[in-house]
Amino acid sequence: MSAIEITGVSKVYAGGVRAVSDVSLSIADGEFIVLVGPSGCGKSTLLRMIAGLETITSGTVAIGNRVVNEIDPAARNIAMVFQNYALYPHMSVYDNLAYGLRNRGVPKTDIDARVAEAARMLEIEPFLTRKPKQLSGGQRQRVAMGRAIVRKPDAFLFDEPLSNLDAKLRVSMRGEIRQLQRRLGVTSVYVTHDQLEAMTLADRIVVLNGGRIEQVGRPLDVYHNPASTFVASFIGSPAMNLAEAEVTGGAVAIGGQVVASGVSGVKDGQVIVGLRAEDIQPAAPGTGVPFAVRYIEELGALRLVHGSVEGRHLTMALSPDLPLADEMKVVVAADRLHFFEDGSGRRMTR
Amino acid sequence: MIDRHPWLDALAHAVLIAGVLIVAFPVYVAVIASTHGPNDFMSGLVPLLPGSDAIANYRSMLTDGLSSSGAPPLGGMLWNSLVMALSIAFGKIAISILSAYAIVYFRFPFRAVAFWMIFVTLMLPVEVRIVPTFKVVADLGLLDSYAGLTIPLIASATATFLFRQFFLTVPEELMEAARIDGAGPLKFFRDILLPLSRTNIAALFVILFIYGWNQYLWPMMITTTSSHYTIVMGIKRMSDVADALPQWNVVMTTVVLALLPPVIVVVGMQRLFVKGLIETEK
Numbered sequence: 001m002s003a004i005e006i007t008g009v010s011k012v013y014a015g016g017v018r019a020v021s022d023v024s025l026s027i028a029d030g031e032f033i034v035l036v037g038p039s040g041c042g043k044s045t046l047l048r049m050i051a052g053l054e055t056i057t058s059g060t061v062a063i064g065n066r067v068v069n070e071i072d073p074a075a076r077n078i079a080m081v082f083q084n085y086a087l088y089p090h091m092s093v094y095d096n097l098a099y100g101l102r103n104r105g106v107p108k109t110d111i112d113a114r115v116a117e118a119a120r121m122l123e124i125e126p127f128l129t130r131k132p133k134q135l136s137g138g139q140r141q142r143v144a145m146g147r148a149i150v151r152k153p154d155a156f157l158f159d160e161p162l163s164n165l166d167a168k169l170r171v172s173m174r175g176e177i178r179q180l181q182r183r184l185g186v187t188s189v190y191v192t193h194d195q196l197e198a199m200t201l202a203d204r205i206v207v208l209n210g211g212r213i214e215q216v217g218r219p220l221d222v223y224h225n226p227a228s229t230f231v232a233s234f235i236g237s238p239a240m241n242l243a244e245a246e247v248t249g250g251a252v253a254i255g256g257q258v259v260a261s262g263v264s265g266v267k268d269g270q271v272i273v274g275l276r277a278e279d280i281q282p283a284a285p286g287t288g289v290p291f292a293v294r295y296i297e298e299l300g301a302l303r304l305v306h307g308s309v310e311g312r313h314l315t316m317a318l319s320p321d322l323p324l325a326d327e328m329k330v331v332v333a334a335d336r337l338h339f340f341e342d343g344s345g346r347r348m349t350r
Numbered sequence: 351m352i353d354r355h356p357w358l359d360a361l362a363h364a365v366l367i368a369g370v371l372i373v374a375f376p377v378y379v380a381v382i383a384s385t386h387g388p389n390d391f392m393s394g395l396v397p398l399l400p401g402s403d404a405i406a407n408y409r410s411m412l413t414d415g416l417s418s419s420g421a422p423p424l425g426g427m428l429w430n431s432l433v434m435a436l437s438i439a440f441g442k443i444a445i446s447i448l449s450a451y452a453i454v455y456f457r458f459p460f461r462a463v464a465f466w467m468i469f470v471t472l473m474l475p476v477e478v479r480i481v482p483t484f485k486v487v488a489d490l491g492l493l494d495s496y497a498g499l500t501i502p503l504i505a506s507a508t509a510t511f512l513f514r515q516f517f518l519t520v521p522e523e524l525m526e527a528a529r530i531d532g533a534g535p536l537k538f539f540r541d542i543l544l545p546l547s548r549t550n551i552a553a554l555f556v557i558l559f560i561y562g563w564n565q566y567l568w569p570m571m572i573t574t575t576s577s578h579y580t581i582v583m584g585i586k587r588m589s590d591v592a593d594a595l596p597q598w599n600v601v602m603t604t605v606v607l608a609l610l611p612p613v614i615v616v617v618g619m620q621r622l623f624v625k626g627l628i629e630t631e632k
Contacts, residue, residue, distance in 0.1 A: 053526050074532035086523035090545040099541070100531030147527075 002064025002154040002187060003029045004050065009059035011045050011211075019045040021211040022059070030185045032178075036198035037208035038234070043191045044159060046208070050189060051080050051157050064154055074103075079148035083160040085140045087132040093119075093143050094128040097150050111150075118146040121180070138169045145177070149184070156181070158190040162197065174200060195235050199223065207231050225338075229345035232274045232338060238304055241280070243312040244342065245273040252337065255310025259289050260334035266348060274338035277304065280316035280330050288329030291316075296324070377609070383602035384408070391598045407603045422576040424584065424607055431563055431580040432611060434499050438562035439555050441504035447547065450513035451539055455525065472507040476568050484571055498572045499580075503565065509554055516550050517543070552622035560612045581608040 004027040011020040020042040027033050035043040048054040050061055052073035060067050068076050087096050097115045106114075119125045122142040132140055141161060148156055161177070162170045178201055181188050192198055198205050199219045207214040207222065207230070215227035226232035232240040246253045248268050251261040283289070289309055297304040303320045306313070307328070316330065339348040379396060386401035411424045452458070453465050476483065483502050492498035520543070528538045569580045579587075585604050589596045616623070 051526075051530065053529065073526075073530045078530070080527070080530050082523040082527060084521055084523055086521060086527040088524065088527075088542055090542075090548075099528075099533075103532035103537065147531075 003027060004155060004187060004189070005060075005062040005065075006046075006050070007060045007062070009046070009049060009061060010057050011042070011049060011054065012057045019211055020049070023208075023211075023213055024059075025206060025213070025216065027187060027189065030187055032181050032188045032190065032201060032203045033206060034190045034192060034198040034202035034204075035206045035208060036192055036195055036234070037214075039193060041208040042211040043193075043208050045211075047157055047159055047189055047191045050155070051078055052076050053080075077151075077154045078157055079151045079153040079155075080157040080159065081141075081144050081148050081161045083163050085132070085144040085164075087140060087143055087147075089132055092129050092131060093124060093135070093146075096132065096143055097146050100147065100151055114150045114152075115146075118149040121149065122146050137165050138173065141165060141173060145180070149180075153186065156186050156188040156190075158188065160192055161190075162192075163194075170197075177201065196237060199235070205235070207234060209234075225347070226274070227347050229272055229274065229340045232340070236276065238277045238315050238317065240274045240276055240338070241314045242272055242274050242340075243309075243314065245271055247271055247339075252334075254312050257289055257310045259309065259332050260337060263334055263337065266339050270342040271348065272340040272342055272345065274340060275314075275332055276336065277315045277317035279333040279336040280314060281333075282318070282322060283329040283331040288331045291328045291330040293324065293326050293328060380602045380605050380609075383598055384600075384606050386599050388597050388599050392595075403599065407599055408607070411600055411603045411607070422579060422584075424581065424604060426577065427579050427581040427584045428607065428611070430496075430499075430578055431582065431608070433496055434565065434569070434580055435559045435562035435611070437496065437500040438503050438565075439558040441500060442506065442509050442558050443551055443554055445504060446507075446509035447513050447544075447551070450510050450517055451543065453510075454514055454517040455535070468507045468510050471505065472511070475506075476503060480567070480571065487572060493572050494574050494578055496578070499569055499578065500562075503562065503568060509558065512550065512554060513547065516547060520546060549622055549625045552619050552625075556615055556619050556623045559615050563608075563612050584608075 004025075006023060006025040006027075009020060009023045010018070012018050023042075023046060025033075035046060037043050045054055049056050050063075052068065052071065056069050060069055062068065063076060063078065088099065091099065094115060097118060098111045101111045101114065115128070116125075119128055122145060124139060124142050124146060127135060127139060127143070132143065135143065141164075144161070158177075162173055165173060174197060177190075190197075190201060202219055204216060205219055205222050206216050209230050215222055215231045217225070222231060222235050226235060226240070229242055233242060243254050245259075246256075246269075247263070247266050250263045250266070251258050252263055252266075252273055253259065254273070280291075291307050291309055291314070293305055293307040294313075295306050297306070298320070301320070303318045303322075304315055305318055305324070305328075306315050308314060309330075340346060341348055379398070382397060382400055383391075384407055385404035386397055387403045387406075390397055390401060413423055413425075449464075449468065453461065453468075487493060487498045487502060490498075492501070524542060525538060528542055533541060564582060565580065566582045566586065569578075569583050570586075573579055573583070581604065585601060585608060588601045588604060589598075591597075
């Protein structure tokens with residue numbers, strides 16, 4: 001168990017492709033960090049640099065106060081869970097768990113005890129003599145976790161471990177990973193492209209885009225105070241509505257239509273306004289902004305209504321028992337609007 | 351999907367049975383011929399029913415050979431063929447699996463050059479390079495020896511390619527997981543790659559054993575004493591007699607004996623062989 005300190009880390013591939021640019025991050029002992037971003041954002045590269053599977057072009061990675069840039073993966077005392085599990089196909093589950101321990105010269109009785117403990121924790125005891133081929137996807141995932149646990153590592157590194165599972169299993173495994181990490185208290189870095197996984201698992205989320213950190217923060221902070229339009233559109237489902245708007249004297253106009261007024265602390269001019277789907281609601285009779293409904297998505301507990309205000313596409317999340325019409329009047333919660341600079345997309349302080 | 355009709359089934363079976371007959375008939379003739387006395391072939395008619403000299407034929411060939419056509423007892427020739435086929439099979443597998451491992455998993459200077467040099471040998475089978483190869487083997491003093499019989503045939507690329515293709519299908523994460531588990535390059539090779547290649551090795555062994563066993567031209571070129579003759583050469587020498595009729599009964603006896611080891615290898619390793627060609631264990 002150790003803290004991880006990443007300082008000014010960059011990765012440039014031989015062809016000149018810059019995968020990670022000057023990333024700095026402090027991960028506390030026992031913390032669960034989720035790296036999230038679209039494919040190609042450098043999240044996996046960053047994880048693999050922590051693991052030692054990828055060389056570091058510049059900057060340092062320290063695990064537990066020891067700079068590990070030049071240290072072999074096996075000597076970093078980390079454990080990694082891969083997307084395709086990477087179980088040794090010709091070895092039994094027991095041997096898969098024991099292989100790393102044997103290579104480190106752990107005594108046999110000790111190996112037995114550790115494997116038994118991990119197997120009990122993950123409920124894979126009945127499968128110890130089986131080959132990975134004879135297991136289901138979820139069971140293989142557990143074995144891969146078991147292989148990480150028996151090592152008693154300083155840190156767990158997860159590389160999209162749930163992407164190969166079906167949706168239902170993914171949700172239950174997500175819960176188990178969270179509980180397991182809490183119980184073991186091992187520092188964890190988890191890579192995913194799924195913002196829902198990031199929101200539910202993380203102590204802190206790190207949103208990456210184009211090899212750079214866009215924002216670091218607790219899931220709800222990131223959700224409620226996205227640092228940029230990128231984060232705003234990436235975190236949360238449905239994605240936050242973003243529209244070009246004009247601010248004049250505290251009145252916010254989308255396509256000339258004033259949707260909110262009395263907004264303080266925002267300078268006049270062109271901005272990008274962001275509003276969560278749940279912050280748009282039907283207006284009381286006789287008030288509100290016209291909203292042309294295009295199509296509807298039923299989610300059961302929620303109903304997503306896609307439509308437009310003055311030609312700008314917006315989505316609102318309504319309770320399913322509210323009445324619908326082709327042409328509705330809506331009102332937006334003026335105090336819940338997010339403002340981003342037009343151009344840079346950075347969040348504007350209010 | 352193809353519809354199943356009884357008459358289509360029948361047709362398919364007829365074709366298959368015809369194919370089997372065409373392949374099996376010469377073998378049958380050889381087996382029958384090996385059971386007859388030397389005079390049964392003088393008439394020019396090939397006998398189709400078993401004769402009564404089987405035991406005598408096989409005993410004489412295994413113990414005495416056929417001195418009139420310069421063929422030593424078959425036991426020695428069978429042994430030579432076996433040594434040659436096994437050395438070629440094991441030698442090729444050992445060298446090619448190691449070179450494929452180097453090419454796929456290591457970044458070293460001139461890696462591409464090494465790869466293309468191996469590739470070029472694919473285009474140069476023994477028959478093409480037979481004169482220079484003979485010269486090299488002669489200069490090295492390897493004529494008329496087991497080393498001379500096998501080493502020039504061991505160097506070839508086909509097996510390297512097969513292993514290379516197989517290694518490329520092994521997920522990279524497996525190697526990374528092994529690295530994190532503290533397995534160095536040799537340990538990874540021994541503990542992970544070699545067991546995974548098991549079926550490929552078996553399939554290659556069968557192919558290479560038969561390749562080595564059936565070698566004819568090369569052993570002919572470099573062996574000069576009968577103690578290094580191989581069985582395939584022996585057949586040729588016996589059927590090629592001067593100023594006499596070939597003794598077809600003993601030639602066929604030799605053929606049948608020469609046929610047995612490859613058959614045993616194929617039958618014995620059939621399960622692994624088929625698995626190695628059709629299935630990847632990952």
